[in-house]
Amino acid sequence: HLFIISWPYTGSTAMLGLVSTSPEVSNLCAAGRWACEGHEILTEAGLYPDSDWRYLKQPGLPTDWAQAVDSYAKYWNMSKAVLVDKSPANVFKVANIERDLRRAGKRAIFLLLTRSPCDHVSQKSTADPQVLVDAFRSVLADRMLHVRYEDLIRDPYGESQRIVDFAPRMRSLDPAISGLSSTRFQGRNASIVEFVLKAAEKKGQQDSEDTPTRDVAQPGYRMEPKWDEYAACSAMAPMIELANVGDVGLSHIRDLGPVRLLLTRSPCDHASRKHGGDPQTLVDAFKSVPASQMLHVRYEDLLRDPYGQSQRIVDFAPRLRSLDPAIFGLGGTDFRDRNTSIVEFVLKAAKKDGHPDGNESPTEAAAQKGHGMEPKWHEYARVFGYSNID
Numbered sequence: 001h002l003f004i005i006s007w008p009y010t011g012s013t014a015m016l017g018l019v020s021t022s023p024e025v026s027n028l029c030a031a032g033r034w035a036c037e038g039h040e041i042l043t044e045a046g047l048y049p050d051s052d053w054r055y056l057k058q059p060g061l062p063t064d065w066a067q068a069v070d071s072y073a074k075y076w077n078m079s080k081a082v083l084v085d086k087s088p089a090n091v092f093k094v095a096n097i098e099r100d101l102r103r104a105g106k107r108a109i110f111l112l113l114t115r116s117p118c119d120h121v122s123q124k125s126t127a128d129p130q131v132l133v134d135a136f137r138s139v140l141a142d143r144m145l146h147v148r149y150e151d152l153i154r155d156p157y158g159e160s161q162r163i164v165d166f167a168p169r170m171r172s173l174d175p176a177i178s179g180l181s182s183t184r185f186q187g188r189n190a191s192i193v194e195f196v197l198k199a200a201e202k203k204g205q206q207d208s209e210d211t212p213t214r215d216v217a218q219p220g221y222r223m224e225p226k227w228d229e230y231a232a233c234s235a236m237a238p239m240i241e242l243a244n245v246g247d248v249g250l251s252h253i254r255d256l257g258p259v260r261l262l263l264t265r266s267p268c269d270h271a272s273r274k275h276g277g278d279p280q281t282l283v284d285a286f287k288s289v290p291a292s293q294m295l296h297v298r299y300e301d302l303l304r305d306p307y308g309q310s311q312r313i314v315d316f317a318p319r320l321r322s323l324d325p326a327i328f329g330l331g332g333t334d335f336r337d338r339n340t341s342i343v344e345f346v347l348k349a350a351k352k353d354g355h356p357d358g359n360e361s362p363t364e365a366a367a368q369k370g371h372g373m374e375p376k377w378h379e380y381a382r383v384f385g386y387s388n389i390d
Helices: 012-019 038-042 065-072 088-092 094-103 120-124 130-136 149-154 156-166 193-201 225-233 239-242 248-255 270-275 278-285 299-304 306-317 342-352 377-381
Strands: 004-006 082-085 108-113 143-149 260-264 294-298
Touching: 004 012, 004 088, 004 094, 004 248, 012 082, 012 108, 012 149, 012 156, 012 193, 012 225, 038 065, 065 082, 088 094, 088 130, 088 270, 094 108, 094 270, 108 130, 108 149, 108 260, 143 149, 149 156, 156 193, 156 306, 193 342, 260 278, 294 299, 294 306, 299 306, 299 342, 306 342
Parallel strands: 004 082, 004 108, 108 143, 260 294
Antiparallel strands: none
């Protein structure tokens, strides 16, 4: 049993949509209740006297969570390995849920979703940060995974893998789609990746809600003292400090020192075969400087895992601080339709996948079946890790 723990309106629906992409997950959407939450089910079962918040937030209700999950079983697909509830009131009940299910011979695990105490949602929220801190501390570490909303937006694929590592019976998650098909979400059932792309389009609009730039601390927002322990517990403090510094400008990049990014493509992909080039020049460039001054990035890896590769680049050149493959950082118009973000390119390419005359789709960017390497590419392939495709 997996319980998503979050204060209301802080991203729990997005998390439920992500978790529900697993082929081994069942949620409570079959009950047809608002946002697939379970409190109305428990009220109808007599486990709450009413669905009013003053009853829902009482830690001692329901009095027996084994009975509660039995009520949920009418709506869960019991053949699935992971059964999910994301009711917001569960933030008050983590210890009781774990204790009651353990006594009944069942296992409860928790995903705790938090947001920066300085972001616009937290600033407007009536949330009690101590409740989240207490929830985090109320069960053993192997039963609770903490996910920061900002990390989920910044690196949805990396955070998805963390969740699968925590709950391996899920098998897989896909942040590019939403597992919620219901219409009872008032437009909030978009995928994580789709949300990031839409938010990027709104970036810079001061009155827009939930954009990535507004999801971190905004200049002028400062934590009230009540949030201090929450920030320390949730490891938010470094991000808050960073967010108040401002964006990294070109002057910072110029000061990176003598470091280089080497981008290569498979010797069998359509671009390498079409445009030619001297592979030995790239091999010589790669060997010409110490490893600490050169990072090799394969184009195919960049398309396959843009967030992971972005993090590799930041790890290599930490003064960059952050990269966002969901937006395009060049504002000019002289790019001949090539001024799209990496993520947008991948999504567009996925729609064209299978069309032989489409431009640079991910399947075409990798080695094409039947296209062998010319001998001049052999050392290049060995040095840059493409040897297994010939």
